[in-house]
Amino acid sequence: MTITSDITIIGGGIIGLLTARELIKTGATVTVIEKNLLGQESSWAGGGILLPLYPWRQPDAISRLVLQSLKLYPSLAEELYNDTQIDPEWNPCGLLITKNPDIATAVNWCESNNIPFQAAGDEFFTELNTTPIHPLWMPTIAQARNPRLVRSLKQYLINHGCDLREHCALAAVIHDNKHVTAISTSSGKLAVNELIIAAGAWTGQLFQQSIATDTPNIAPVKGQMLIFDAKPDTLRHIVLDNDQYLIPRLDGKILAGSTVEHDDFNKTTSEIVYDQLANFAVDLLPALRNYPIIKHWAGLRPGTEHGVPYIGRHPSISNLSINAGHFRNGLVMGPASAQLLVDLLLNRPTAVTPEPYRLTRP
Numbered sequence: 001m002t003i004t005s006d007i008t009i010i011g012g013g014i015i016g017l018l019t020a021r022e023l024i025k026t027g028a029t030v031t032v033i034e035k036n037l038l039g040q041e042s043s044w045a046g047g048g049i050l051l052p053l054y055p056w057r058q059p060d061a062i063s064r065l066v067l068q069s070l071k072l073y074p075s076l077a078e079e080l081y082n083d084t085q086i087d088p089e090w091n092p093c094g095l096l097i098t099k100n101p102d103i104a105t106a107v108n109w110c111e112s113n114n115i116p117f118q119a120a121g122d123e124f125f126t127e128l129n130t131t132p133i134h135p136l137w138m139p140t141i142a143q144a145r146n147p148r149l150v151r152s153l154k155q156y157l158i159n160h161g162c163d164l165r166e167h168c169a170l171a172a173v174i175h176d177n178k179h180v181t182a183i184s185t186s187s188g189k190l191a192v193n194e195l196i197i198a199a200g201a202w203t204g205q206l207f208q209q210s211i212a213t214d215t216p217n218i219a220p221v222k223g224q225m226l227i228f229d230a231k232p233d234t235l236r237h238i239v240l241d242n243d244q245y246l247i248p249r250l251d252g253k254i255l256a257g258s259t260v261e262h263d264d265f266n267k268t269t270s271e272i273v274y275d276q277l278a279n280f281a282v283d284l285l286p287a288l289r290n291y292p293i294i295k296h297w298a299g300l301r302p303g304t305e306h307g308v309p310y311i312g313r314h315p316s317i318s319n320l321s322i323n324a325g326h327f328r329n330g331l332v333m334g335p336a337s338a339q340l341l342v343d344l345l346l347n348r349p350t351a352v353t354p355e356p357y358r359l360t361r362p
Contacts, residue, residue: 004190013150024157034166041299043146044146045299053243062308063113066329069337076090088153091144096124098120127285165187170185180320201300203216222266223259223261226257230248244277267299309324309327311340312341
């Protein structure tokens with residue numbers, strides 16, 4: 001006899017996996033359907049900085065999710081490691097922002113949101129080649145090593161009985177009288193009790209093809225990155241210089257990123273961007289001249305207007321919800337986004353006001 005899960009999630013990226021975890025912790029049964037491999041799209045391709053770039057320049061709706069997620073991350077990382085023995089490498093290594101022409105706005109945001117900061121002195125720039133403008137040091141800002149975070153989440157879900165289906169593409173959503181009854185996939189038809197679409201950059205396309213009403217404005221935005229095979233302590237903290245950054249992993253490898261390219265669903269890399277990123281990285285941190293670049297890749301972020309995601313129930317289909325459109329900040333907004341959606345589904349009080357994330361919003 002086939003048993004239909006309480007919740008079916010379309011999309012196995014960081015948002016879908018975190019949402020599945022949040023649901024499983026309530027006792028729900030969950031199926032996650034992913035057209036490729038779990039966590040191998042934007043969730044794998046990003047850098048893992050657990051703060052938006054210049055958060056004081058972002059809408060307040062982003063800050064609300066970010067600040068709630070920052071509260072959740074330490075216990076999330078500990079729980080995943082204890083349960084799976086896979087370390088997501090949550091690492092509060094700190095963030096140096098070299099140029100802050102809007103320093104008054106930056107300081108006000110940090111003070112208003114209880115984020116520790118201080119002016120960065122000359123000692124931060126002994127090995128960097130840049131001209132600082134009101135530089136800020138934010139000592140508590142962390143990173144997560146996103147491929148390992150995804151691996152630990154996947155194993156956690158396996159350990160707790162989640163039905164994970166990879167290489168399973170959605171073909172159609174079957175709904176009648178404002179209610180989803182089933183989905184058709186490349187692996188067959190599945191009955192549905194509750195359906196959540198968390199398909200990242202592909203969410204808008206899936207809505208257009210299968211829902212055809214109240215389609216979210218989500219489009220792919222490509223980002224390219226490089227990684228240097230550096231030694232530990234070559235760089236000890238994240239550095240943001242203008243709109244590009246260096247991220248040191250615990251094993252010494254250093255990521256350099258990233259671009260923002262509107263190129264539909266094209267994930268190919270380019271030599272021009274390779275050179276741009278390599279030159280930026282080596283110019284900023286000359287020590288990187290001693291280390292090879294070992295990988296160059298691209299991912300597709302789920303772009304929305306102003307980067308604000310869609311989280312909540314569909315306005316007219318009773319058992320359909322969405323959790324998608326996090327642009328560059330899926331990792332840092334993910335825990336709070338999952339918590340918010342599950343709170344809404346279970347009619348629990350929410351830690352974050354839900355109105356800014358509605359599917360139908362001004």
